[in-house]
Amino acid sequence: MDKTGLKIINATMNLIMEKGYPLTTTKEIANRAGVNESTVFRKFGSKKDIVLNAMELREWNPDLAADDFKVYSLDLKKDLLKFSHTYLNKVTPKFVKVSLGLRCPELYEYTKDGIMQVPMVFKKGLTDYFCEMYKRGKINSSDHESLAVMFLSLNFGFVFFKASFDDMLTSLLKETYIQNSVNIFVNGIKK
Amino acid sequence: MDKTGLKIINATMNLIMEKGYPLTTTKEIANRAGVNESTVFRKFGSKKDIVLNAMELREWNPDLAADDFKVYSLDLKKDLLKFSHTYLNKVTPKFVKVSLGLRCPELYEYTKDGIMQVPMVFKKGLTDYFCEMYKRGKINSSDHESLAVMFLSLNFGFVFFKASFDDMLTSLLKETYIQNSVNIFVNGIKK
DNA sequence: TTATAATGCAAGTATATACTTGCATAAATG
DNA sequence: CATTTATGCAAGTATATACTTGCATTATAA
Numbered sequence: 001m002d003k004t005g006l007k008i009i010n011a012t013m014n015l016i017m018e019k020g021y022p023l024t025t026t027k028e029i030a031n032r033a034g035v036n037e038s039t040v041f042r043k044f045g046s047k048k049d050i051v052l053n054a055m056e057l058r059e060w061n062p063d064l065a066a067d068d069f070k071v072y073s074l075d076l077k078k079d080l081l082k083f084s085h086t087y088l089n090k091v092t093p094k095f096v097k098v099s100l101g102l103r104c105p106e107l108y109e110y111t112k113d114g115i116m117q118v119p120m121v122f123k124k125g126l127t128d129y130f131c132e133m134y135k136r137g138k139i140n141s142s143d144h145e146s147l148a149v150m151f152l153s154l155n156f157g158f159v160f161f162k163a164s165f166d167d168m169l170t171s172l173l174k175e176t177y178i179q180n181s182v183n184i185f186v187n188g189i190k191k
Numbered sequence: 192m193d194k195t196g197l198k199i200i201n202a203t204m205n206l207i208m209e210k211g212y213p214l215t216t217t218k219e220i221a222n223r224a225g226v227n228e229s230t231v232f233r234k235f236g237s238k239k240d241i242v243l244n245a246m247e248l249r250e251w252n253p254d255l256a257a258d259d260f261k262v263y264s265l266d267l268k269k270d271l272l273k274f275s276h277t278y279l280n281k282v283t284p285k286f287v288k289v290s291l292g293l294r295c296p297e298l299y300e301y302t303k304d305g306i307m308q309v310p311m312v313f314k315k316g317l318t319d320y321f322c323e324m325y326k327r328g329k330i331n332s333s334d335h336e337s338l339a340v341m342f343l344s345l346n347f348g349f350v351f352f353k354a355s356f357d358d359m360l361t362s363l364l365k366e367t368y369i370q371n372s373v374n375i376f377v378n379g380i381k382k
Numbered sequence: 383t384t385a386t387a388a389t390g391c392a393a394g395t396a397t398a399t400a401c402t403t404g405c406a407t408a409a410a411t412g
Numbered sequence: 413c414a415t416t417t418a419t420g421c422a423a424g425t426a427t428a429t430a431c432t433t434g435c436a437t438t439a440t441a442a
Contacts, residue, residue: 146371157344188379
């Protein structure tokens with residue numbers, strides 16, 4: 001991607017975070033990118049295509065992969081700490097804001113899968129992990145689905161609140177939260 | 192509120208859940224409400240005012256109050272079960288969808304406080320509760336802020352995912368999730 | 383240097399949308 | 413019944429927005 005294109009993509013995604021896709025105008029995109037509006041259309045063809053091109057880029061994609069949860073030590077606390085760090089390093093407030101800003105019918109069919117895949121991948125990784133740990137007699141609960149959704153919620157909730165209210169709801173640091181929440185969760189399920 | 196007004200409010204809020212405020216047109220509101228578009232404006236004056244009027248109504252407001260968390264039994268599990276039920280009965284997927292649909296600058300100044308107050312009230316109630324339980328030696332952890340944000344995330348995450356992906360992410364029933372998550376959480380913090 | 387491609391600029395098109403208004407009719411109210 | 417009020421209907425206004433186009437200018441590359 002060339003320089004001008006990247007400036008346009010950046011401007012677009014930042015505006016989407018601020019006001020959502022429908023209220024983001026191509027005029028304002030051009031202004032913020034420091035280019036002429038006609039350039040925007042000559043490069044991308046349409047407003048929608050700016051976003052679709054952006055989503056391909058690493059910067060605007062959490063890129064959470066199944067492999068992220070396939071390597072573990074069988075030490076419950078150590079593993080969950082690692083999973084939590086991975087999740088919260090990749091699923092940033094920025095990504096959450098963009099995802100929320102993209103919620104509109106025009107884009108839904110293109111973005112929905114990519115967006116839903118993030119919690120899906122995390123949940124799947126966790127479910128498999130809990131299943132394995134249960135077999136090895138390291139945890140009590142047998143409802144791995146509940147455990148996975150719980151751990152997912154614990155992590156997602158934190159990013160979501162930061163994305164939505166910055167530090168106004170809680171000023172807890174990410175690292176503090178990770179340590180405390182993993183400690184309590186592990187304490188709650190370990191044998 | 193008269194019958195026509197309610198039909199308009201209902202149509203508006205349902206459309207906002209489906210496509211968000213900016214993409215909800217007064218024309219479509221009128222169609223869905225079965226009234227003429229001019230009636231919409233004669234009754235409410237502007238599109239924005241339909242929403243502001245709706246937010247006053249009980250139906251479109253979770254109405255989560257501080258008092259909801261001031262009565263408890265000092266039995267950790269019993270209390271947290273009650274708090275979770277209260278939260279998830281009031282903060283419905285419907286409310287979450289509307290809140291997400293209202294995210295736009297034009298409405299932000301009017302809706303932000305009301306929306307943020309929901310997690311705020313819950314967090315405050317929980318923090319106070321954990322503080323009390325810690326004093327009485329019934330829980331271990333002393334970081335009540337972390338505990339509150341954790342329990343909030345556990346509950347909010349569940350509604351959010353249901354609101355966003357219906358049963359596609361998880362088909363867990365609300366009641367099952369409440370029981371399991373409270374069990375594990377209590378297990379993790381009790382003395 | 384010369385040819386090609388990328389951009390700026392200005393004007394314009396087509397469409398959608400919030401909102402208005404005047405008049406006729408229906409509904410409610412006294 | 414008579415009067416007021418709410419609504420339907422149709423036409424219209426003002427504005428915004430995605431997108432286009434022709435031409436001049438600048439940057440790039442051969």
